[in-house]
């Protein structure tokens with residue numbers, strides 16, 4: 001059986017390096033090069049990389065500023081994207097989905113590839129049906145560009161599906177320091193913490209009469225994301241349109 005050819009955009013970044021290692025260690029996959037504009041051992045642009053390396057799949061761990069353009073290039077060149085880069089809006093994802101369907105090709109965008117994080121999001125969706133008072137606290141390393149995290153936004157989207165819309169907090173609340181109550185998403189709050197020493201962590205705290213429930217996930221190493229990326233690489237060719245979330249690839 002021929003190996004699936006994989007290219008990695010952002011190959012020299014923190015995630016990209018882990019993905020390259022994972023691909024090189026999988027006998028079913030062939031690494032056909034990386035894209036990273038400032039690295040001498042990489043292609044400068046995705047277009048250049050695709051022409052030279054002819055990948056079946058490209059994995060994107062770049063930045064919120066370039067990811068949309070990269071996905072468009074890949075789709076137009078017939079290469080299926082597996083995207084971990086966060087910061088795309090729902091509107092942008094819908095536009096990309098339309099393009100992928102027009103071109104009859106599949107892609108996956110997953111804000112979090114760690115199975116524990118996927119479960120945290122699902123458990124939060126279930127809990128919100130019974131405990132609608134909720135706040136999300138996401139905590140990341142201080143090199144992260146986007147806030148709130150893609151995981152926090154996806155969690156909020158799932159919570160909103162099952163949560164009864166209620167007013168949270170005191171109606172006369174006065175925010176003495178701007179931003180102290182975090183960002184509002186559909187009636188509840190998301191807080192972003194950025195500190196050296198952190199990797200990727202999130203708590204979803206639910207409150208009710210005399211009780212709280214905390215659902216927490218911690219990625220303490222970036223290898224936590226690799227089984228999910230590997231699964232996505234192997235399944236993406238069977239998709240049509242852009243699938244949003246790793247949960248759609250799990251049994």
Ligand SMILES: NC(=O)C1=CN([C@@H]2O[C@H](COP(=O)(O)OP(=O)(O)OC[C@H]3O[C@@H](n4cnc5c(N)ncnc54)[C@H](OP(=O)(O)O)[C@@H]3O)[C@@H](O)[C@H]2O)C=CC1
Pocket residue numbers: 009010011012013014015016035036037038044045046060061062063064066083084085086087110111112113114225
């Ligand atoms: N979905 C998930 O499970 C996860 C998602 N992420 C997300 O992945 C993204 C990357 O994270 P991380 O690895 O920590 O970030 P890094 O900053 O460590 O890596 C990003 C890399 O992309 C490179 N880059 C910039 N522009 C381009 C371009 N046009 N083409 C190719 N490469 C480019 C950067 O190069 P240079 O430094 O020279 O600009 C850098 O090497 C973030 O959006 C993050 O939120 C992270 C972890 C898990």
Ligand SMILES: O=C(O)C1=N[C@H](C(=O)O)C[C@H](O)C1
Pocket residue numbers: 086111112113140144148149150151152199200201
């Ligand atoms: O930037 C990161 O590191 C991470 N980004 C993703 C996000 O924005 O949710 C996934 C994970 O939290 C790590």
